[in-house]
Amino acid sequence: MPGDRDIPAEDRDGEVPRYVAIIADGNGRWARSHGVPVNDGHEAGADTLKARLRDAVEFGIEQLTVYSFSTENWSRPPGEVRGLIAMLAQRIARETPELHREGVRMRFIGQRQGVPGELLQRMREAEKITAGNQRLALFIAFNYGGRAEIVDAAMRFTGGGEQDFRRGLYAPEMHDPDLIIRTGGEQRLSNYLLWQAAYSELVFREELWPDFTRQALAEALSEFSSRHRRYGGR
Secondary structure (H helix, E strand, O other): OOOOOOOOOOHHHOOOOOEEEEOOOHHHHHHHOOOOOOHHHHHHHHHHHHHHHHHHHHHHOOOOOOEEEHHHHHHHHHHHHHHHHHHHHHHHHHHHHHHOOEEEEEEOOOOOOOOOOHHHHHHHHOOOHOOOOOOOEEEEEEEEEEHHHHHHHHHHOOOHHHHHHHHOOOOOOOOOOOOOEEOOOOOOOOOOOHHHHHHHEEEEEEOOHHOOOOHHHHHHHHHHHHOOOOOOOO
8 A cells, every 4th residue: 555654574573463453443433523424434444444454464463353343332322233233244245255265264252142133144154154264363343342251251161270261252262462452542441352451462543443544553563563571570
């Protein structure tokens, strides 16, 4: 992309994060600032996700987890919720074949109960079609809450240590993120990956999610690469 900066070569050889999670915040504010309906903001956000997913492959990311809809988001205006769910179902149907050809594995994490039937069917089909892909794993957190995930895992837990507890999480095969990026200027996790984020590095960006460019992603990855992770040591 003309004008965009890639990750510096020295950072590519260093601690480039393999497992990245994103809180894609700011679609509604982007829509208001552009004088368009809020669901146009969600469409713009979906376009951004598609573009950054391709960048993530180029940058060597192996797993990308994106917060798309929280358990609290059901409280938003009904028209916005209906539009978002319809858009997501359409996007999954339209883009799954393309993502499958590109080697992306899709996995949805969150509570399945309460998800509208058509969307749930699309989610299951996408997971089935892409199950064998290994180029990049895309985890989409839909109807997701970190506390709910921990409670659900605790209800399934029959004893043991952390690894035994982990098997009860929504996607036990998902690695703990090396890096969590939040767009939109807010600086909090908002009930996102609370178990998995114990030692994640956090990067907060001012851009609203639809404005999060390839260069912005590269800068966030470079910021991660400049840090020294001690995991409680020295």
